[in-house]
Amino acid sequence: MPETAIVTPELERLLLSTIPTGLLINGQxxxxxxxxxxxxxxxxxxxxxxxxxxxxxxxAMAALDAADAVPVLLGADSPAGTGRDPAPRRPGDRTG
Known part of the structure; x- marks a missing residue:
């Protein structure tokens, strides 16, 4: 029979304090x-x-802009470097 873990209020507070509550955009x-x-x-x-x-x-737009800038940093093997766009970048955009 598996053991049941007991989470004390102190452990719960400690665990919850490690969870980020903000937005990770452009590495920040x-x-x-x-x-x-x-x-x-x-x-x-x-x-x-x-x-x-x-x-x-x-x-959301800031996150998309940050993500859109990444392939440029990856070089010629990235979709941006080859001229291929693998997916739409913004709502409503279409690949060509």
Missing amino acids: WRDASGGGTFAVEDPATGRTLLEIADATSAD
């Missing part, structure tokens, strides 16, 4: 540009565990 953690957050709840109890940054469309 930051708050949502609108300052909003949303609750992450324990589904068993409904208790709020953390408040996480609530990304805006401006945050």
